[in-house]
Amino acid sequence: MGLNLVVLVKQVPDTQNITGDAMKEDGTVNRQALPAIFNPEDLYALEAALTVKDLYPGTRVNVLTMGPPPAVQVLKESLYRGADFVALISDRRFAAADTLATSYALKCAIEKIGNYDMVFCGRQAIDGDTAQVGPQTAEKLGINQITCVSEINNIDTDKKSVEATRSIEGGFEIVKSGFPVLLTFTDEGYVPRPPSAIRMLSYKNASTEVSTEAFDESYMDGEMSGSAGNNLQLWDIEAINADVEGCGLSGSPTKVKKIMSVVLTSGDIKMVDNDMGGIAEMVHELIADHTIG
Amino acid sequence: MENFLKDNEDILFHLKHLDLDQLITLKEDNFAEKDIYPHAPKDIEDAKDSYEKILSLIGEIAGEHMSPVAAEVDEEGVKLVDGEVVYAKGTQMALDMLAKADLMGFANPRKYGGLNCPIILMSIAGEIMSRADGSFLNFGLQQDISETINKFGSEEQKQRIIPILASGKETSSMILTEPDAGSDLQAVSLKAHQADDGKWYLNGVKRFITNGNGKIGLVLARSEEGTKGAGGLSFFLYERDEHMVIRRVENKLGIHGSPTCELQFNNAPCELVGQRRRGLTKYTMWLMNGARLMVSGQATGIAEAAYREAYKYAQERIQFGKPIIEFPPVFEMLTEMKIAIEASRTLLYETSRFVDLKECLEHVTEHQPERASDVKAEMKMYTRLANLFTPITKLHNTEVANKVTYDGIQIHGGTGYMKEFNAERHYRDARITNIYEGTSQLQVVAAIGGVTSGTASRFFDDFIENTDFGHCKDLFSKVEKAKLNFEKTLIKIKETEDQEVVTYHSRRLVEMATDITIALFFMRDAKHSERKLKVAHTFIAKMIPRIEMNMNFIVSGESTLLENYQDIINA
Numbered sequence: 001m002g003l004n005l006v007v008l009v010k011q012v013p014d015t016q017n018i019t020g021d022a023m024k025e026d027g028t029v030n031r032q033a034l035p036a037i038f039n040p041e042d043l044y045a046l047e048a049a050l051t052v053k054d055l056y057p058g059t060r061v062n063v064l065t066m067g068p069p070p071a072v073q074v075l076k077e078s079l080y081r082g083a084d085f086v087a088l089i090s091d092r093r094f095a096a097a098d099t100l101a102t103s104y105a106l107k108c109a110i111e112k113i114g115n116y117d118m119v120f121c122g123r124q125a126i127d128g129d130t131a132q133v134g135p136q137t138a139e140k141l142g143i144n145q146i147t148c149v150s151e152i153n154n155i156d157t158d159k160k161s162v163e164a165t166r167s168i169e170g171g172f173e174i175v176k177s178g179f180p181v182l183l184t185f186t187d188e189g190y191v192p193r194p195p196s197a198i199r200m201l202s203y204k205n206a207s208t209e210v211s212t213e214a215f216d217e218s219y220m221d222g223e224m225s226g227s228a229g230n231n232l233q234l235w236d237i238e239a240i241n242a243d244v245e246g247c248g249l250s251g252s253p254t255k256v257k258k259i260m261s262v263v264l265t266s267g268d269i270k271m272v273d274n275d276m277g278g279i280a281e282m283v284h285e286l287i288a289d290h291t292i293g
Numbered sequence: 294m295e296n297f298l299k300d301n302e303d304i305l306f307h308l309k310h311l312d313l314d315q316l317i318t319l320k321e322d323n324f325a326e327k328d329i330y331p332h333a334p335k336d337i338e339d340a341k342d343s344y345e346k347i348l349s350l351i352g353e354i355a356g357e358h359m360s361p362v363a364a365e366v367d368e369e370g371v372k373l374v375d376g377e378v379v380y381a382k383g384t385q386m387a388l389d390m391l392a393k394a395d396l397m398g399f400a401n402p403r404k405y406g407g408l409n410c411p412i413i414l415m416s417i418a419g420e421i422m423s424r425a426d427g428s429f430l431n432f433g434l435q436q437d438i439s440e441t442i443n444k445f446g447s448e449e450q451k452q453r454i455i456p457i458l459a460s461g462k463e464t465s466s467m468i469l470t471e472p473d474a475g476s477d478l479q480a481v482s483l484k485a486h487q488a489d490d491g492k493w494y495l496n497g498v499k500r501f502i503t504n505g506n507g508k509i510g511l512v513l514a515r516s517e518e519g520t521k522g523a524g525g526l527s528f529f530l531y532e533r534d535e536h537m538v539i540r541r542v543e544n545k546l547g548i549h550g551s552p553t554c555e556l557q558f559n560n561a562p563c564e565l566v567g568q569r570r571r572g573l574t575k576y577t578m579w580l581m582n583g584a585r586l587m588v589s590g591q592a593t594g595i596a597e598a599a600y601r602e603a604y605k606y607a608q609e610r611i612q613f614g615k616p617i618i619e620f621p622p623v624f625e626m627l628t629e630m631k632i633a634i635e636a637s638r639t640l641l642y643e644t645s646r647f648v649d650l651k652e653c654l655e656h657v658t659e660h661q662p663e664r665a666s667d668v669k670a671e672m673k674m675y676t677r678l679a680n681l682f683t684p685i686t687k688l689h690n691t692e693v694a695n696k697v698t699y700d701g702i703q704i705h706g707g708t709g710y711m712k713e714f715n716a717e718r719h720y721r722d723a724r725i726t727n728i729y730e731g732t733s734q735l736q737v738v739a740a741i742g743g744v745t746s747g748t749a750s751r752f753f754d755d756f757i758e759n760t761d762f763g764h765c766k767d768l769f770s771k772v773e774k775a776k777l778n779f780e781k782t783l784i785k786i787k788e789t790e791d792q793e794v795v796t797y798h799s800r801r802l803v804e805m806a807t808d809i810t811i812a813l814f815f816m817r818d819a820k821h822s823e824r825k826l827k828v829a830h831t832f833i834a835k836m837i838p839r840i841e842m843n844m845n846f847i848v849s850g851e852s853t854l855l856e857n858y859q860d861i862i863n864a
Contacts, residue, residue, distance in 0.1 A: 017294075037294075194394040197350055197408055201332035201343050 001157045002058025005049045006110050008121035008137070009042040009063055009078060011071040015126045016040075023261065038074045040187060041122030047190040048152055048183070049120050050082045056157065060084045062116075064109050066094060066102060072207070075232060079203040080195030084231065091236040093248050099128070101251035103136035108240040110141060118162060119182040123148055131184070138182035145182045146175050151189030165189070170274070206232045295360065297421045298345075298352030301597070303635055304417060307642050308345060310821050311413070316646060317341070319653035320411050330403045344414055350394060351418045355425035359387050363426035363550075367718050370549035373542045378506035378552045387429055392461025400436040401443060405455035412583070412652070413645035416590040420641070423594025427722030428550030431464060433587035434504060438465040438511055441580045442530070445567040450530060454509055463508035467580055468531070468556065470501045476735055478513065478573055479523045483558065485514035493529060493565055495536075495558040501543065503729075505554025508533050511580065512563060513572050526572035529563040536561035547721030582679070584730045585687040586645055592694035592726040593637045599694075599701035599719040600630045606705050606716075623704060630697045632832050637690040639814040640807075644682040651675035678752060681743030682810075688736035689807050691727035698723040734800075741799040745786060749806040750779075756813050764820050768833055772812045775837055778844045779805045785848045794852055801843045808836045 013034035015022070021033045046063065053059040063078040065071050066089040075086035089109050097105065110119060119138070124131035131147075138145035146164050153174065154163040160179040165172050167186055237244060245251060272278045286292045298304060317340045318324075326333035334340035362383030369381040380388070391397055400415055401407025410418075419433040439458040443451055457463045474480040483497030495514055499505070510531040517525035531537070536559050543553040567576055604627055607618035617623045654672035658665045698720040702709035709716035727733045743749055753776055762769040786802065789795055815829035 014294075194354055194390055195350060196393070196395040197347050198332045198395040200346055200350065201334075201408070203331075204342070204346060205339075 002056055002060060003052060003117040003155070003157070004113075004115055005052060005059060005061050006113055006116045006119045007042070007046050007049045007061060007063045007078070007083070008106055008119065008134070009046060009065045009074050010039045010122075010125045010127075011036050011065065011067050011074045012039045012125050012127040013037075036070060036073065038077050039122050039125045039127075041124065041185060042074075043122075043192040044187050044190050045120040045122050045183075045185040046078055046081060046083070047192040048149075048185055050193065051190065052118075052152065052155065053082065056155070062086070062113050064089060064106065064113075066090070066097075066105055066109075072232070076203055076206060077195065079206065079232065080200040081193055082196065082199070085233075086231065087233045087235050089235050089240060091247075093237050093244055096249040096252060097247065098252035098254035099130050099132040099136055100253060101247055101249075103133050103140055104246045104251055105240065105242055106133070106137045107140040108242040109235060110137070112235070112240050117160065117179040119143075119180070121182070121184050123184045123186050134182060134184035141180070141182070143180045143182055144177040145184070146177055147184045149183045149185050149189075152183075203232070294353065295356030296349060296352040297356040297360070297424055298348045300356070301352075301421075303638055304348075304421070306818075306822065306825075307638065308341075308348075308417075310818065311642060311646070313337075313341065313344075313411075313413070313646070316411060316413070316649050316653065319657065320409065320649065326403055326409075332408070333403060344410070347396075347399075347408065347410065348414065348417055348421065351396065352421050354387070354390055354394065354396075355421050358390060359383070359422065359425035359429060362386070363428075364715065364718065366426055366428060366550040367722075368549075371542055371552040373539060376539055378539060378542060378554065380552070381550050383426070384429065384431075384550045387426070388431060388461065388464070391432060397432070397435055397461035398439070398455075398459025399432070400440050401455050401459045405443070405451065406459035407455070411645075411649045412586065413642055413649055416586055416641050416645040419587050419590030420594040420597065420638070423591040424598045425594075426550060427591065427595040427598070427719060428548035430548070430551050430587070430591060431504060433590065434467070434584070435465060437580060437583040437587055438467055438509070440583065441467075441511060441576065442566070444579065445528070445576050446530065450564065450566070454530070458509060464504055464506075465509035465511070466502055466504040466507040466554075467584070468499050468502050468505065468510045468512040469577060469581075470499065472498065472500050475501075476732060478577065479521075479526075481513050481515060481526055481573070483512070483514045484518075485512075485516045485527060485529055485563065486518070487516075493563050495529065495531065495561045495563050497558055498540075499556045499558070501729075502554045502556055504552055505556050506533075506539060506552055510537075511566065511576075512558075513577050514563075516565075516569055516572070523573040524570050526577075527569045528566040528572040528576040530566050531558075531561060531563040534561065545725075547718070547724055581730060582648070582683050585683050585736075586641070586648065588726050588730045589637070589641050589644075589686045589690040592691040592723060593634060593641060595719050595723045595726070596630070596634050596637065596690075596694040596697040599698040599716065599723070600627070600634055602715050602719070603627065603630065603701040603704040606708070610706075617704070626700045626704060628831065630700055632828055633693040633697060635828060636811045636815070636832065637686075637693050639818060640682070640686045640689055640811060643814060644679070644686045647675050647678040647682055651679045677743065677748045681740060681748050681752075684731070684736035684739035685803065685807050685810070687731065688727075688733050688740065688803065689811075691723075692733060694723040694726050737800045737803050740803045740806075744802050744806045745783065745795075749810075750783070753809060753813065756817075760813070760817050761820065762816055765816050765826060765829065768816060768819075768826075768829060771833055771837055772809065772816065775812070775833075775840045776809055778840050779809055782844045782847050785850075791852075793855060794850075797852065797855055798847045801847060805840055805843050808840055812836055 013031050014037045021030055024030045049061045053061050061083045063075060063083045063086040065074055069090060072088050075088055078086050089105055094105055121134045135145055135147060146166060148167045149164045150167050151165045152162060153165055161176060162181060163174060163176045164183060166175050167188060237247060272282045314337050317337050321334060321340060324335055327335040334343050366381040366383040372379045398407030399410050403409050415436055422429050422432055435458055439455050442454050458465055469478060471481055471483060483499060485493050485495050487493050495512060512529040512531050513526055514529055515525050516527035538557045540555040540557050545553060607623055607627060608616050610617045654668045654675060657668050658672060702716045702720055705714060705716045708714055786795055812833050815832055819826035819829045
C-alpha cells in the first residue's frame with residue numbers, strides 16, 4: 001500500500017564552504033557571495049522518503065519549500081532524485097518570516113496537500129541552525145513528532161505506524177508512533193542518492209506555474225507526467241489559505257536586536273569514539289605525548 | 294562540493310568551442326524523439342545544455358564520491374571468493390551510484406533506457422572518472438559493449454540485453470584474449486560448436502579478461518573447425534551460467550580495482566552475433582576501436598590527476614629557501630606535462646567527433662537508403678579519419694600518460710616513491726594503458742597506412758583550407774614548413790623499396806603526423822584564448838626541431854640499427 005509523504009526542504013547559503021567575503025560588515029550573511037545549496041540534512045529527509053517509496057510502491061513523495069523564486073532549484077533537485085510533486089511556497093508577504101511564521105505557512109501548505117501519513121524534514125538548516133521549524137510545524141498540525149531520526153526501522157501500513165531510531169547524546173532510542181507523524185532527520189542513517197540523469201533532463205526546463213487550484217485527491221491518483229507539467233507549482237498566500245497576519249514580518253515575534261561577530265578563543269576539544277578502537281587510539285596518543293605511561 | 298568537470302577549465306573550454314552542431318543534429322535524427330521522451334532534446338542548444346548537465350553530474354560523482362576512495366580501492370583490490378569476483382567497496386559504491394543516476398545507459402538509445410550520448414561525451418566522461426580513479430573502467434567498458442550489441446545484434450538480442458546493462462543491473466565483458474592470442478587475435482582457439490539442435494556452445498580458456506565476472510559476455514571464438522586465421526572466428530553473446538568458471542583473478546601492477554579474470558568455458562551455451570566468420574575482422578575491430586578511445590580517455594584522466602598532484606606539491610615544497618616550482622627543471626617539467634595533457638585532450642575530442650560522425654552517417658546509410666548517396670562521400674572521409682586518428686590518439690595519449698605520471702613522481706622526489714602519496718598509484722595505473730587494447734607498437738601498425746597513403750596529408754590540407762589562422766600568422770608559417778618537412782620525408786619513404794626500413798621508421802613517421810595534427814589543433818584553439826596561443830607557441834617551438842630531426846634521420850637513409858641489431862642483442 002502506498003503512503004502519502006510530505007518532505008520539507010530549504011535552500012540555504014553554503015555556510016560550510018566559507019570564503020573571505022561571506023559575512024558583511026554588519027555581521028549578516030552575504031548571500032551573494034555564497035553558493036545556494038540544498039540544506040544537507042534535508043537531503044537525508046528526502047532520501048528517507050524516497051527509500052519508503054522504493055519499499056512501498058504507490059507511495060507519493062511531495063516536496064515543499066518556502067523561499068524566494070530561486071529556491072525552485074531545490075525542488076527541481078528533488079524531482080531529479082524521484083519526488084512526485086513539488087511546490088514552491090513563495091510570496092512577497094512571506095518575507096522576513098521567523099521560525100514561527102515559517103512553520104505556520106508550512107502547516108497551511110501541508111494541509112492543502114491533505115491526507116498525509118508522514119512529514120519528513122531535516123533536523124536543522126545550516127543557515128539559521130535553530131532546529132525549530134520541524135517541531136513547530138508538528139505542533140501547529142497537532143500531530144506527533146520524532147526528532148533527530150537517523151533511520152526508519154519499520155513501517156506497519158496496516159496499523160499505520162512507524163518505528164524509527166533517534167539519536168540521543170551517548171546513544172540512541174527506538175521510538176514508535178502512529179500516523180500522521182512528523183520526523184526530523186540527521187545525516188547518519190542514509191546515503192542520499194544522486195540525481196537521475198533521465199529525470200534531470202526531463203525536468204531541467206521545468207518552471208513554476210501559479211496555482212490556486214484546490215489540491216484534491218483526484219490529482220493524487222493521476223499518473224505522474226514525465227514532463228514538468230503541473231507537478232511543479234507555485235503557491236502564494238491565497239493558494240495555501242493562510243492568514244496574512246500570521247505570515248512574514250507580522251507573524252514573526254522574533255526581533256533581532258544585535259548581531260555580533262564572535263571569535264571563539266577556547267582550545268580545541270576532541271571527541272573520542274565510544275568503542276574499543278577509539279579508546280585504544282586515545283590511549284596511544286596519551287602515551288605518545290607522555291600524558292600517561 | 295568537488296566537481297571534476299567544473300574545476301577543469303580546459304574541458305569547459307572545449308565544451309564551449311567544439312563544433313558539435315552537425316553531430317547533434319545527426320545523432321538526434323533531427324530531434325525526432327523530442328515528443329516521445331521528455332528527456333530528449335528539442336534543439337541543438339537544448340542538447341548542449343543536457344550534455345553539460347550530464348557531465349556535471351558525472352563530475353560530481355567522480356569528485357565527491359569516487360576520488361576520495363580511490364586509494365582505498367587500490368589498496369583493497371578485487372578478490373575471488375568462492376569462484377565469484379568481489380569488487381573493492383569503493384568500486385561497488387561507484388557502480389551503484391552510476392546505476393541510480395541512470396548513467397549506465399549513457400551511450401545507448403533511449404528506447405532501451407539510455408541517454409543517447411555521442412562518443413565524444415563518453416570520452417570526456419571517461420576522462421573525468423579516470424581522473425578520480427584510474428582503475429574504474431567499468432563505465433566506458435559497459436557503453437562499448439552494449440553499443441556493439443546495439444550495432445550488430447539482432448533486434449531480439451538488443452531488446453533483451455541492452456536494458457539490463459543500461460539500468461546498471463548487470464555488467465558485461467569483452468572476452469577476446471587467450472594465453473596464445475594476445476596482440477595476434479587471429480590465433481584465437483576457444484572453440485564454438487553448433488550442436489544438432491542448432492545451438493552454439495563454447496569450450497576453452499580465455500585470459501586477461503577485464504570484468505570477466507560480468508553477466509553478459511561478448512566472446513571471440515573459433516566457429517569453423519580446422520581453420521587457422523581470422524576468417525574462422527565468429528562473435529558470440531554469452532549470458533553467464535554455471536558452464537563458465539572464473540579460474541583466477543590476476544595480481545597486477547596497477548588498476549587494482551579492475552578485475553582481470555581467467556575464464557574457463559565448459560560447454561557453455563551462447564548465441565551467434567551477426568554473421569559467421571566476421572568475428573574478428575568486423576565486430577571485434579569495431580569493439581576494439583571504441584575501447585581504444587576509451588583507454589585514451591582513461592590515460593588522459595590519469596595524467597590530469599598526476600599533473601594536479603605534482604603542481605600542488607611543487608608549489609608547497611620548499612627547498613633551498615623557495616618553492617621548487619620556481620626552479621627551471623621543475624617548471625619545465627610541469628609545463629611539458631600540462632601541454633601534453635591539453636594536446637591529448639584536443640586529439641581525443643577531435644578523434645571522437647570523427648568517430649561519432651562516421652557512426653551517425655553509417656546509421657543514416659543503413660536506415661535511410663534514400664539519403665545514402667548524399668552522405669556517402671562524407672561518410673568515407675570520416676571513416677578514413679576515424680581509422681587514422683583512433684590509433685594515433687591511443688598511441689599519443691597513453692604514452693603521454695606514462696611520461697606525465699613518471700614526471701609526477703620525479704617532481705615529488707623521494708616522497709613520490711612512497712605509498713602514502715597518490716603519485717605512485719597514478720604511475721602504476723597508467724602503465725597498462727599503452728599495452729591493452731593494442732600496444733603502442735600495434736597502434737603504429739594501425740596508423741601507418743593512413744600516414745603513408747596520404748590520408749593524413751589530405752586532412753592537413755583540408756584543415757588548413759577551412760581554418761582561419763589570421764590570429765597566429767607567424768606561427769602558422771612555421772608549421773607549414775614543418776608540414777613540408779613531413780611531406781619530404783613521406784616522399785623518401787615511398788621511394789624506399791626495403792619494407793623493413795619502412796617498418797623501422799613507422800613510429801617516427803606517425804609521431805611526425807601526430808605533432809603536426811596537434812600544432813594545427815592548438816593554433817585553431819588559440820583563436821579563442823590568449824593562453825592557448827602561448828600553449829601553441831611553446832609546443833611548436835619544441836616541435837619544429839623534433840620534426841627536422843626525424844626528417845634528417847629518415848631522409849638520410851639511416852639504417853645502422855637494422856644492420857647491427859642482431860650482433861648487439863644476441864651477444
